[in-house]
Amino acid sequence: MNIALVILAAGKGTRMNSDIPKVLHPVGQAPMLAHALRAGAELNPDRIVVVAGHGAEAVARAVHELDESATVAVQNEQLGTAHAVAQARPALRGFSGELVVLYGDTPLLQADTLQRMVAARASHDLVILGFEAADPGRYGRLVMRDGELERIVEHKDATDEERAITLCNSGILSCDCDLLFDLIDEVGNDNAAGEYYLTDVVELARRRGLSVTAIACDESQTLGVNSRAELAAAEAAFQARARAELLANGVTLLAPDTVYLAFDTVIGRDAVIEPNVIFGPGVTVESGALIRAFSHLEGCHVSRGAIVGPFARLRPGTELAEEVRVGNFVEIKNAVIDAGAKVNHLSYVGDASVGARSNIGAGTITCNYDGVMKHRTEIGSDVFIGSDTMLVAPVKLGDGAMTATGTVVTRDVEPGALAIARAPQLNKPGRARKLMDMLRVKKARLKKETP
Ligand code: UD1
Ligand code: CA
Numbered sequence: 169m170n171i172a173l174v175i176l177a178a179g180k181g182t183r184m185n186s187d188i189p190k191v192l193h194p195v196g197q198a199p200m201l202a203h204a205l206r207a208g209a210e211l212n213p214d215r216i217v218v219v220a221g222h223g224a225e226a227v228a229r230a231v232h233e234l235d236e237s238a239t240v241a242v243q244n245e246q247l248g249t250a251h252a253v254a255q256a257r258p259a260l261r262g263f264s265g266e267l268v269v270l271y272g273d274t275p276l277l278q279a280d281t282l283q284r285m286v287a288a289r290a291s292h293d294l295v296i297l298g299f300e301a302a303d304p305g306r307y308g309r310l311v312m313r314d315g316e317l318e319r320i321v322e323h324k325d326a327t328d329e330e331r332a333i334t335l336c337n338s339g340i341l342s343c344d345c346d347l348l349f350d351l352i353d354e355v356g357n358d359n360a361a362g363e364y365y366l367t368d369v370v371e372l373a374r375r376r377g378l379s380v381t382a383i384a385c386d387e388s389q390t391l392g393v394n395s396r397a398e399l400a401a402a403e404a405a406f407q408a409r410a411r412a413e414l415l416a417n418g419v420t421l422l423a424p425d426t427v428y429l430a431f432d433t434v435i436g437r438d439a440v441i442e443p444n445v446i447f448g449p450g451v452t453v454e455s456g457a458l459i460r461a462f463s464h465l466e467g468c469h470v471s472r473g474a475i476v477g478p479f480a481r482l483r484p485g486t487e488l489a490e491e492v493r494v495g496n497f498v499e500i501k502n503a504v505i506d507a508g509a510k511v512n513h514l515s516y517v518g519d520a521s522v523g524a525r526s527n528i529g530a531g532t533i534t535c536n537y538d539g540v541m542k543h544r545t546e547i548g549s550d551v552f553i554g555s556d557t558m559l560v561a562p563v564k565l566g567d568g569a570m571t572a573t574g575t576v577v578t579r580d581v582e583p584g585a586l587a588i589a590r591a592p593q594l595n596k597p598g599r600a601r602k603l604m605d606m607l608r609v610k611k612a613r614l615k616k617e618t619p
Pocket of ligand 1: 176177178180243247250251252271272308336338364366394
């Protein structure tokens, strides 16, 4: 079956009180629009049209980044959801098949629900996605009669009796493309908001004697975000779902509610995640790895058996091989740490490679930035970097090399060599005691002078 997706994303989102277009606000660290695109993509659509309006340029840029096959139709004036869908018409010229309308501000919708909707189309002309709302608030209400969907009434236009209905409209629908545009042509704006409501197509279809049905999904999928409070609720729901999926997949989360996941976090079976760990986008953690408390990971890959943290920060481009140890107060960026290597305490390793089994001593820093450009540090295997070594990049250390504690390495170190660069130590007998006495006298004098 040919399928086209239209994603509505032109609304201002006044109640967000934001300069950012509503659909670009993130849930699980991806714009809400990306969630709609991801769910829709599972229908293998032939065409995707995003209807943008407020902040159309920013939305168009995001769309282009997220899915090159999607096109953007601009709705200059937000005259309502039916008017919005009509703006997609030119982009769908020549298309015939199924049209699925999604909202850019409904980020929790799952692909299998869309599949169920499209399947329900086999026996109905128009399928609406509804849900039982615990608090129906401002949602449109589904007016059912004898098991059939008769019409949708917007909250603003509803009578008290209709407002008592708890079965609500998610906004998502599926219909033959030509038929839907035909129905939309008949939609007027004689209602409380003076808008062209997409929801009116239900009644219009019924008048033509067509069959209309509503299928229901769990409310957790249909949360529409109109305010920061709802954005926070959507985030909470996203996190709850993502945590539950990890638990079901055999990941141990010691305190699930304190672990924050991104839309694309991948964690293998038998990995253990301690409390208060934050995953930014682009993280994969393999089976059996241990991420200890208060660590922050983004854009990185952690292999089997590695141990990270507590209090570690892995930034984009970090690749930890098997059995690597990254300890407390260590920051790693754009660096490959090979199997069994250890960076256990208080270090910064950036734009670097560290060979297998090498040990990076406490307080080591790769000085990768000269104020203008970034440079690489290449450390071979079985290297021992003494505590407080400054590695001034670009610099290379061969296999089995060593640096003495406190060394500032500015030149390459050949394999097996020891680099030592520090002032020789001088011990002055009795000098410490004299110095202390002098300082005490000075302090006493200062005390007398100041009243
Ligand atoms: C809409 C539905 C309501 C449903 C609710 C679910 C209508 C008339 N009402 O109400 O029945 O319960 O969603 O969340 O459809 N948009 C445009 N252009 C416009 C107007 C809206 O692109 O001119 C987009 C918005 O960006 C948003 C979506 O359409 O993504 C829904 O619009 P919104 O104004 O939030 O509709 P609701 O009043 O919430
Ligand atoms: Ca809405």
